[in-house]
Amino acid sequence: MSEDIYPVPAEWAENAKVDAAGYDRLYRQSIDDSEAFWLEQAKRLDWLAFPSRADESSFLQADFGIKWFADGRLNVAANCLDRHLASRGAAPAIVWEPDDPTDTPRIITYLELYEQVCRLANVLKAQGVKKGDRVTVYLPMIPEAAVALLACARIGAVHSVVFGGFSPDALAGRIEDCGSKIVITADEGRRGGKTVPLKANVDAACDLAGIVETVIVVAATGGTVTMKPGRDVDYATVMAAAPAKCPTEPMSAEDPLFILYTSGSTGKPKGVMHTSGGYLLWAALTHETVFDYRPGQVYWCAADIGWVTGHSYIVYGPLANGGTTLMYEGVPNWPDASRIWQVVDRHQVEILYTAPTALRALMKDGDGFVAKTSRTSLKLLGTVGEPINPEAWRWYHEIVGEGRCPIVDTWWQTETGGHMITPLPGATPLKPGSATKPFFGIEPKLLDEKGAALEGPASGNLVIARSWPGQMRGVWGDPERFFQTYFTTYVGVYTTGDGARRDADGYWWITGRVDDVINVSGHRMGTAEVESALVLHAKVAEAAVVGFPHDIKGQGIYAYVTLNAGEESSDALRKELRDWVRTEIGPIATPDAIQFAPGLPKTRSGKIMRRILRKVAEGDVASLGDTSTLADPAVVDDLVKNRVG
Numbered sequence: 001m002s003e004d005i006y007p008v009p010a011e012w013a014e015n016a017k018v019d020a021a022g023y024d025r026l027y028r029q030s031i032d033d034s035e036a037f038w039l040e041q042a043k044r045l046d047w048l049a050f051p052s053r054a055d056e057s058s059f060l061q062a063d064f065g066i067k068w069f070a071d072g073r074l075n076v077a078a079n080c081l082d083r084h085l086a087s088r089g090a091a092p093a094i095v096w097e098p099d100d101p102t103d104t105p106r107i108i109t110y111l112e113l114y115e116q117v118c119r120l121a122n123v124l125k126a127q128g129v130k131k132g133d134r135v136t137v138y139l140p141m142i143p144e145a146a147v148a149l150l151a152c153a154r155i156g157a158v159h160s161v162v163f164g165g166f167s168p169d170a171l172a173g174r175i176e177d178c179g180s181k182i183v184i185t186a187d188e189g190r191r192g193g194k195t196v197p198l199k200a201n202v203d204a205a206c207d208l209a210g211i212v213e214t215v216i217v218v219a220a221t222g223g224t225v226t227m228k229p230g231r232d233v234d235y236a237t238v239m240a241a242a243p244a245k246c247p248t249e250p251m252s253a254e255d256p257l258f259i260l261y262t263s264g265s266t267g268k269p270k271g272v273m274h275t276s277g278g279y280l281l282w283a284a285l286t287h288e289t290v291f292d293y294r295p296g297q298v299y300w301c302a303a304d305i306g307w308v309t310g311h312s313y314i315v316y317g318p319l320a321n322g323g324t325t326l327m328y329e330g331v332p333n334w335p336d337a338s339r340i341w342q343v344v345d346r347h348q349v350e351i352l353y354t355a356p357t358a359l360r361a362l363m364k365d366g367d368g369f370v371a372k373t374s375r376t377s378l379k380l381l382g383t384v385g386e387p388i389n390p391e392a393w394r395w396y397h398e399i400v401g402e403g404r405c406p407i408v409d410t411w412w413q414t415e416t417g418g419h420m421i422t423p424l425p426g427a428t429p430l431k432p433g434s435a436t437k438p439f440f441g442i443e444p445k446l447l448d449e450k451g452a453a454l455e456g457p458a459s460g461n462l463v464i465a466r467s468w469p470g471q472m473r474g475v476w477g478d479p480e481r482f483f484q485t486y487f488t489t490y491v492g493v494y495t496t497g498d499g500a501r502r503d504a505d506g507y508w509w510i511t512g513r514v515d516d517v518i519n520v521s522g523h524r525m526g527t528a529e530v531e532s533a534l535v536l537h538a539k540v541a542e543a544a545v546v547g548f549p550h551d552i553k554g555q556g557i558y559a560y561v562t563l564n565a566g567e568e569s570s571d572a573l574r575k576e577l578r579d580w581v582r583t584e585i586g587p588i589a590t591p592d593a594i595q596f597a598p599g600l601p602k603t604r605s606g607k608i609m610r611r612i613l614r615k616v617a618e619g620d621v622a623s624l625g626d627t628s629t630l631a632d633p634a635v636v637d638d639l640v641k642n643r644v645g
């Protein structure tokens with residue numbers, strides 16, 4: 001691992017919002033005097049009633065609960081829109097770049113965004129949506145997605161965004177789980193020159209879920225769709241008829257803002273719930289501090305709104321800060337690998353935030369695609385989603401940023417709401433591959449398997465010792481699961497599910513998941529989810545899924561499949577199973593490799609030894625370790641012999 005250090009550039013040390021001394025002082029205060037620190041920070045939001053207390057959380061079973069600013073009242077949409085109108089009404093809130101570079105970008109000012117949000121809020125109300133009701137959003141990367149989120153926030157409805165790449169089955173499961181009677185979608189989505197049949201997927205999902213009463217359809221591509229009378233509503237028609245003003249619903253800081261489904265170690269994705277006050281404060285504070293953001297700068301987070309990164313760093317953080325957020329409909333490398341840099345040049349992007357997987361894919365296509373663009377507007381680069389390998393880090397730094405731009409490698413999770421361990425560009429010397437230091441109020445610790453705290457340089461399980469404002473508040477509909485999942489492995493701390501190393505300088509290096517979650521192109525996938533999908537196939541008796549190292553995706557999906565007696569393995573069946581998983585979950589879950597295995601390595605008590613499956617998938621068959629506890633050690637020889645790769 002690389003240990004070279006990139007010092008803070010002089011102009012950053014002088015001009016940044018937080019310099020090295022500032023970080024030390026603020027971090028100390030956030031830990032030693034956290035109540036005062038957070039009540040002071042809370043002033044960055046507009047409150048209807050300013051909170052009298054900050055943290056009232058407990059990680060212990062007896063009085064378990066996460067609560068911040070509980071007697072504060074505010075409205076999230078008012079914080080993202082209304083309060084900016086007087087000073088920034090004519091300033092761009094969203095710069096939208098279309099998939100097809102020959103189409104025209106859209107610039108939406110704060111005033112325009114405010115009016116669209118009010119109209120949609122009125123439309124939702126007219127459709128019977130009330131405070132606390134859930135609204136499913138299944139949209140492509142178009143400005144209407146941001147409008148939808150903020151319209152929900154304005155009236156106190158809880159949004160549940162489902163990534164447009166998920167299948168009708170996956171969508172239906174999420175609709176049912178949160179009991180949402182309304183879906184906002186588009187005719188089709190566009191990505192990399194292809195279209196995604198979103199409305200058709202919603203139709204299929206509604207047939208499965210059976211509880212949807214209203215579908216609002218944005219005409220994004222103008223593609224033909226069937227509109228079901230009495231259920232489906234055309235977005236443009238109802239928007240035109242709705243008033244452009246809508247009062248904001250006063251919300252408690254602890255009223256839910258959104259649900260976002262994410263994968264864990266068990267089969268069913270869980271609905272991570274975030275609330276209003278603490279979440280917004282966390283998104284706004286981290287966005288301003290980590291990106292050193294100043295209104296007027298064009299900032300681009302190249303994530304999809306279907307993931308938490310899109311929620312916190314395309315919509316809520318930047319808009320709470322009165323920023324200009326670039327929203328891109330397409331993919332970084334279409335029509336070719338210059339596109340991402342052309343978008344930077346076209347809109348004079350100063351801050352770019354993307355995923356290591358995208359960088360590795362672009363890097364593979366060669367420096368020529370970068371070199372033919374200017375990129376002089378870039379000041380700061382960021383990454384998120386998975387560990388960045390030092391090689392990709394250096395490429396980002398030298399080739400993309402021409403050595404001039406600090407890189408903020410931000411470690412965080414859907415559950416954390418925003419950045420947790422990250423450099424601050426004016427304060428933190430960088431080490432390629434390290435997420436560096438904890439953000440204000442974050443107290444990371446390393447525990448060994450038995451739960452003993454490790455001091456000094458060490459590797460272990462990464463836990464967080466106290467609550468922070470952006471922490472998730474619950475698993476939708478399953479409070480017990482929240483406590484069970486995150487607070488029982490080790491008592492009194494939040495268990496992240498990640499492993500980490502702390503070096504002699506106190507820098508943090510995330511080493512990846514320690515549970516059965518894999519990270520495919522920066523997207524979380526539960527191995528159990530893919531297994532459940534595979535065993536639903538009539539020919540499959542049993543399946544075990546593991547991750548394996550993949551040059552571009554970070555991790556690929558390797559599936560071991562045992563067929564029912566009498567079924568023949570074949571390449572045709574392999575393809576059928578891949579397609580099956582795509583339809584059951586979505587393209588991101590497609591196995592990269594499927595190995596037919598007459599038997600899986602099980603202990604005598606019937607537990608699958610995943611360690612062995614991982615080793616075989618990695619091709620590391622020389623170090624399989626002790627296989628003597630297996631019920632039938634001979635299955636290992638077959639696994640090794642028939643390895644795919």
Ligand code: 6R9
Binds near residue numbers: 435519
């Ligand atoms: C924001 C997001 C969370 C998991 C997390 C970890 C991995 C995210 C990382 C990183 C190393 C980084 N992860 N950022 N690993 N360095 N900078 O990605 O949320 O989709 O919930 O994934 O992603 O393993 O536990 P989410």
